[in-house]
Amino acid sequence: MSVTGALFRIYRPIISISFAIILVVVTAIVTAIVTSVTDLDFSMWLVLAGSAAKYWLLVVGIILVAMQLRQFVVNGVTRHEFIAGAGVFALVMVLGWAVAVVLGHEVESLLLNAFGARGADYPTLTAGGALRELGSVLPVAAAYLVSGAAVSAGFYRFRPWTGLVVMLGGLVPAAVAEVLLGYNEFGELAGRVPYPAALALSLLATGLGGWLFHRLISDVAIRPAAA
Amino acid sequence: MIELRGVTVRYGSTVAVDGIDLDLPTGKIYGLLGRNGSGKTSLLSALASFRRPAAGTIRVDGADAFENPAVMRQTCFIRDTLDTNESDKVRALLTFAGWMRPTWDADYAAKLLDLFEIDPRKRASSLSRGQKSAVGIVLGLASRAPLTILDETYLGMDAVARAAFYRELLDDYLAHPRTIILSTHLIEEVADLFERVIIIDRGRVLLHEETDELRGRGVTVTGPAMAVGEFVVGRPVLGEQSLGGVSAVTLDWRPTPEEVARGESAGLTFGPVGLQDLFVHLTSSAPRWEATR
Numbered sequence: 001m002s003v004t005g006a007l008f009r010i011y012r013p014i015i016s017i018s019f020a021i022i023l024v025v026v027t028a029i030v031t032a033i034v035t036s037v038t039d040l041d042f043s044m045w046l047v048l049a050g051s052a053a054k055y056w057l058l059v060v061g062i063i064l065v066a067m068q069l070r071q072f073v074v075n076g077v078t079r080h081e082f083i084a085g086a087g088v089f090a091l092v093m094v095l096g097w098a099v100a101v102v103l104g105h106e107v108e109s110l111l112l113n114a115f116g117a118r119g120a121d122y123p124t125l126t127a128g129g130a131l132r133e134l135g136s137v138l139p140v141a142a143a144y145l146v147s148g149a150a151v152s153a154g155f156y157r158f159r160p161w162t163g164l165v166v167m168l169g170g171l172v173p174a175a176v177a178e179v180l181l182g183y184n185e186f187g188e189l190a191g192r193v194p195y196p197a198a199l200a201l202s203l204l205a206t207g208l209g210g211w212l213f214h215r216l217i218s219d220v221a222i223r224p225a226a227a
Numbered sequence: 228m229i230e231l232r233g234v235t236v237r238y239g240s241t242v243a244v245d246g247i248d249l250d251l252p253t254g255k256i257y258g259l260l261g262r263n264g265s266g267k268t269s270l271l272s273a274l275a276s277f278r279r280p281a282a283g284t285i286r287v288d289g290a291d292a293f294e295n296p297a298v299m300r301q302t303c304f305i306r307d308t309l310d311t312n313e314s315d316k317v318r319a320l321l322t323f324a325g326w327m328r329p330t331w332d333a334d335y336a337a338k339l340l341d342l343f344e345i346d347p348r349k350r351a352s353s354l355s356r357g358q359k360s361a362v363g364i365v366l367g368l369a370s371r372a373p374l375t376i377l378d379e380t381y382l383g384m385d386a387v388a389r390a391a392f393y394r395e396l397l398d399d400y401l402a403h404p405r406t407i408i409l410s411t412h413l414i415e416e417v418a419d420l421f422e423r424v425i426i427i428d429r430g431r432v433l434l435h436e437e438t439d440e441l442r443g444r445g446v447t448v449t450g451p452a453m454a455v456g457e458f459v460v461g462r463p464v465l466g467e468q469s470l471g472g473v474s475a476v477t478l479d480w481r482p483t484p485e486e487v488a489r490g491e492s493a494g495l496t497f498g499p500v501g502l503q504d505l506f507v508h509l510t511s512s513a514p515r516w517e518a519t520r
Contacts, residue, residue: 001326009326067312073277074310075327076300076372219294222277224308 003077003085004092007068011060011089018056019100022049035112041119045108046101046183050137053097054144058174060093061148065156065217073222083217090145098138102130123188135195136183139202143177146209153216156223166216173209177202228252229274229374229406233283236269236430243269245430246283251408251423253288253373256400258421258438259410262510266430267410268306271376274408275304287374300329303372307379309359311351317362318347321369328370335399336369342391356383364392371403378410393417414503424502428510438502445500445508446482449475454493465500465508477508 001009031044064086072082106125112118125133147170154166180198182190191198229251236244244266251257261267272278274285276293285292292298311320317340325331340347343361345354354362363380381389397420400407411417424441426434434441445465448455452474459476466477477500482490487497500508 006323006326010323070310071312071323072327073299074304075324076302077327078276078294078296078299080294081296219279221272221279222310224306225310225313 003072003082004088006072007064007086007089008092010068011093015093018052022052023104031108031112035115035117039117039119039122040112041121043105043108043123045104046123049104050101050183053101053137054141054174057094057097057141057145058148061090061145061150062152064090065149065152069156069217069220070222070225079218079220083214086149090142090149094138094141094145098134098141101137102134105133106130132189132195133183135199136181136189139199139206140177140181140183143173143202143206143209146206146213147171147174150209150213150216153213153220157216157220166212169212170209173202173206176205228288230286231274231283232286234270234273234280234285235282236266236273236278237281238269243430244273244280244427247427247430247432249425249432249435251406253406254404255406255422256396256420257406257408258414258417258424259408259427260412260414260424260506261410261427265427265510267427268378269430270427271304271378271408271410275299275302275374275376277304301373302376303328303367303370303374304376305363305367305378305380307360307363307382309351309354309363313352314350316348316350317345317354320351320362320366321347324366324370328372330371330373332369332371335371336365339365339368339395342395343388357385357388358383360384361388361392364395368395368399371399371405373405374408375405376408376410379412381411381413389413389416393420396420414506415501418502421502426506426509433509441505442499442502444481445477445479445505447475447477447498447500447504448490448495449473449498450490450493450495454490454495458490458493458495465505466511477504479508 025048030048031040034040034044068086069079069082073079102125109118109122109125112122123129150170150173151167154170155163158166180191180193181202184190189195189198193201229249231247231249234244234247235242247270259267259271269278273280274292276295276299279293287298290298321333321336325333343358343365345358345361345365351359351362360380360382361384364377367375367377367380381392384392393416396407409417409420418438421438424434424436424438425432448458450473452469452472455474455476459478463479464476465479468475482497490497
């Protein structure tokens with residue numbers, strides 16, 4: 001089985017449970033509670049699911065190194081095969097979550113409208129808006145995942161103090177993406193840099209984070225598990 | 228053929244493996260012996276590509292081993308710590324090995340779990356030290372990897388479980404010949420399995436020989452201290468013990484029948500040197516291997 005295939009089989013229950021929790025907690029419970037009091041003038045989905053998605057991906061990046069790297073290498077997979085397979089897995093995850101966030105916003109919009117709970121200022125999603133939102137969510141999600149992986153790789157490879165130093169570099173992709181491409185509860189870019197420049201800078205930072213991750217992992221010693 | 232040339236493993240300023248050269252023909256069971264901190268695990272980690280050597284090359288059938296998918300897929304290295312996530316269930320470990328190992332034998336793994344009385348529903352965190360070792364053995368043997376490396380995988384296992392392990396190892400090796408490298412401190416217990424023995428000390432190869440040759444290379448001469456002293460003059464002495472007027476000297480030397488007869492006429496007796504005794508003598512800090520009276 002390929003690394004990507006194995007990762008999806010490992011993460012399948014985790015993905016299902018995480019998505020179910022976000023879906024149930026966000027759409028069914030929180031939104032229901034808030035809309036019972038007042039109409040919604042912002043997107044609860046973007047606030048909660050949007051944040052949950054990027055932090056979830058950050059954690060996935062950390063876990064991929066902390067838990068899965070050794071698991072694969074001790075079963076005969078090279079580090080480069082792992083990096084390639086995990087890269088494809090990560091790409092699909094990032095795309096999936098980004099699309100889910102945008103689609104969820106649309107579903108929330110339709111549901112609020114159906115129940116008459118949509119406020120006047122609610123950021124109704126248009127086709128163009130969906131693309132803009134995807135253009136923001138996607139690089140942010142990728143940056144968070146890469147940051148998680150790079151930070152974790154630093155701690156895996158080095159001693160804690162060196163890992164802390166590497167962590168500062170590893171967090172750059174997430175920080176840059178958040179500042180330049182982060183979106184608010186109205187689905188608008190929070191930063192003031194024009195989108196093309198913000199996207200280019202964010203992708204550059206994410207690319208450097210990916211390069212750092214590759215350098216840290218490509219020949220790292222596989223540490224034994226704690227006895 | 229597995230070829231190691233000038234393999235060096237360093238941890239900062241500490242040299243764990245110091246320029247080791249070895250040629251290991253495949254299809255044999257090797258015993259890798261060495262004292263604590265002698266560099267066994269570091270050498271095996273390099274051999275299994277778990278760690279890149281600071282210097283030197285490792286080639287398997289002519290191909291560089293490090294990060295070589297074809298070589299790594301054919302290599303299974305089981306360390307004394309079970310390399311898994313503590314939250315994983317035993318069943319999940321075996322399933323995962325089945326996904327990734329082309330030569331994995333699930334039926335054999337199930338049989339071994341029964342043999343060692345391991346509940347596959349248990350999590351790694353709830354296994355005892357011996358049970359973790361047994362799971363490592365299951366992973367190592369059922370992988371049927373052409374190069375299987377078992378590094379002190381007996382830790383915590385009771386005598387019955389260890390005997391079962393040795394029996395299974397030999398049976399499975401005979402049924403599915405492959406290269407097996409066993410690192411162990413329980414030398415006498417497992418010595419009969421070894422076809423070749425490698426002894427390393429302070430990161431260097433002290434000895435690499437066929438087990439049968441090794442068994443016959445030493446002799447213990449016992450008798451009156453003075454007669455023993457006279458007999459062993461000029462011979463390479465591995466160790467010496469004295470009690471009262473009786474002395475026992477272990478020699479790295481094989482006497483001829485005439486020399487044995489001469490010694491016996493002087494009241495001396497000659498005995499074989501066990502692999503463990505030889506190992507102890509070779510790796511004790513004093514007298515050293517090179518010592519000669």
